[in-house]
Amino acid sequence: MILPRRDFLKSCGALIVSFSSGPLSLLSAQSPGPFSTHPSHIDPEKLDSWLAVGDDGVVTAYTGKCDFGQGILTVQSQLVAEELCVRIARVKLIQCDTSICPDQGTTSGSQSTPTNFNSENLALAAATAREALLGLAAKKLGEPVENLTVADGVITGTMGRHVRYEDLIGNKHFNLALSARAKRRSAADWTVLGKPIPSLDRTALMTGQFEFVHSVRVPGMLHGRVVRPPEMGATVAHVDEQLVRNIPGLVKVVVRKDFVGVVVETQYQATLAARQLVVQWNPGPELPPQKDFFDHLQKQRAHDGLSVDSQDVDARLADASSVIRARYTYPYQMHGSVGASCAVADVKPASATVWSATQSAYPTRSIVARLLNMTLEKVRVIYVRGSGCYGLNGADAVSFDAAILSHAVGKPVRLQFSRQDEMMWENLGSACTVQLRAGLAHDGRIIAWDREDWVASLGNRPGYDQPGNVITGMLLGYEPELPEPRSAKPPAGKFRNQSNTVPSYFAGCIAGSCGGDGTIRSERALTHTVRSPFFTGPLRSPLRIQNTFANECFMDELCAHANADPVAFRLLHLQNSRVIGVLKAAAQAASWQARSSPKAGVSRAGTVSGRGIACVAYEGNNGYAALVAEVDVDLETGTIRPRRFVVALDCGPISNPDGLRTQIEGGILQGMSRALVEEVTWDNRRVTSIDWETYNSLYLDYDMPTVETVFVTPPNVPATGAGETAITVTPAAIGNAIFDATGARLREVPFTPQRVKAALAESAQGGEKV
């Protein structure tokens, strides 16, 4: 009997949902799979760079996208299991080890899913491997591929004869290129991918067995600490080792330009040595006052860029029946990982190994090689998870620092940052201010929209060649990436909305070709990038959350002026079916009542409640979300209490709905913490947010709102990112809900009680001042 192809596909794979399936590999350092080494240059075009089948039938997959809590370990294992038709327990995933994994750059920007789950890279490798194995089996069994079925790595012919993967290729190379024609299994047939497989790391995590980079121990390992400058721009004047010489176990005080660290035998003594070492510093420049920082930002010379410019905005605004203006501000915020960063480095004369929680294993290898003056081939970076990161915490800097310390003493060194090392010197989420104006026609439609933002920027991810983008490199004398002042050029090329500078309501037209999501054709979006006094970096939803806060709250202001319902008014100015899809789905799931904001007959005392909505096409095309927030506002204290969130998300085919829900819940609540309490502070000399008493976060005692999630999945679309989409709309949805409840508009994040009360007082005076 010849099975129709569809049945064959269906028979493949097996859904195993088990709570005890955590692979053993999670309990100890990664071992490389069936081959002792891979070539030092792993060619992503070759199948063997991605997959190997051992003689035990274990499928080892090598990926350049690593899991730091977002669940990519589990979903990549699901992907491989699905495409290769094996149980997930037979898949072993090796993440981001530069000696054996393909270089996939940085795990960031909601790019892991688009990169590895569509038609390239890991997905293509797995599909290529399945087809290759079927081809080998067809030869061996003497039957055409169409006759074969496969289940859990066993290929069976029509006569009942079968052959196992390991019999075909066990411990051998495929020696094949990735086949662009290899077919992914159809989503309709998935049995492992797309299913709520419990995250593979959870048993090890909950029982305290999981290996974090903080737990890595190497024989002969010493302990390091760094001694950072007291302020940005300070340089070493003098290091006095007198007081630390008596510390037992002191191995070395390491000074390299403005980098200072100690290496000691035990961790405790290392903390003592770092505290007692006397370093005299030449002071850095004075900082601009925090109070007027955004005015300061707007006065600086800037690198200007236009995302769109229809060149008729001023004229159209002059024609408008009314023109609305507003300025929004968003503060510096922190990644603020719960664990201060840590790394272990073992630098020998001819080789260096770094165990690192970096999201950028290969770029980190490149920077370490440069800092140690070694060739690339001699450096190996092994990814080991650290504390959740959300972008760029201290993991890169601590890896460079550990390498420098180990290099200085010729022994392995474990370096643990202090809380202050972590917070005072991290690459902060950028501070940003956005100035907006829009013109409404008599019928309330928006006819023109102009927006301008000022963004503070200094440094970034170090990438492959810019050590100065984080503190270590700067201390060693490398320059950070800086915005070079220049005036804006007219927009050219394809419309891009990567930083969500452009609201979804713009037509996004460049030279007659329109790539935006909306209908407003008189449009301008100008960005001024200004040198920041502090390091900045890609904190979850970088600039997207800042821009979307301004764009979506301002949209709400326009809507209020037009006396329209916020959902209907948005729909009036949208044309992208996927944004429209999530907007409608969220409104429906939240039982949205169509009416204008603020709510009629708002009380002037006690606690009032309201609802708000915001939506976004993340990076223009990398995921779509709409969020309804329901909040209580205590009019006496100015305290905001979000009570309920309803989110609709479209990220194309979903790899693991349970993992995705976790990401969305975490994203929204993190966004809420950022909207309500998070703000980096500084005085005239230094960052003063250096621990959890000086930087606010919502702790576990916070009375959290409920989060309801609705998935919208149109047919035949590629998989997009999902981890940064919902957080992007959270501050705006909360701000709009506050307006609905009170008539007061919050234009500054975070929405502290003080600011809420000020806005309430302003709205009570009938002012809509801007």
Added chain:
Amino acid sequence: MREKITLNVNGQEHLVEVDAETPLLFVLNDELGLRGPRFGCGMAQCGACTVIMRGQVVRSCVMPVSAVGQDEVTTLEGLGTPEHPHPIQQAFIEEGAAQCGFCLSGVILTAKAVLDVKPDASDQEIRDALGGVLCRCFTHIRMLRAIRKYAEARRT
């Protein structure tokens, strides 16, 4: 000054030779090789280093090892194993109540300690007990759900 100190951790005696002022956390990590308690802040502000002593949660990052004395120390790995997780660990596993998981010692051990003392603790009382525990991935909802599930199961 290095001293010989006997510690009772997770039901086993350990003899260590360390400076008496060494924080308990460093001894658990560096001398005993335990992975559950972790360095978060070193200032008792976040809970990542939490252990249980005498039924109370203790921030091991600020407790000198010499202050432990004869008290039994229980870490996250002391509750249960991957093969036989403690019921509260099992509840966290079933609810998937972790993202990066770095904070779990504080969350799980603090919840266990409060429910050991007060099995019928209200949601508010459980949350109050967790007031000094930080999760920056914001897994709050699932964590509270797992704790509630465990609390209900242990009452019946």
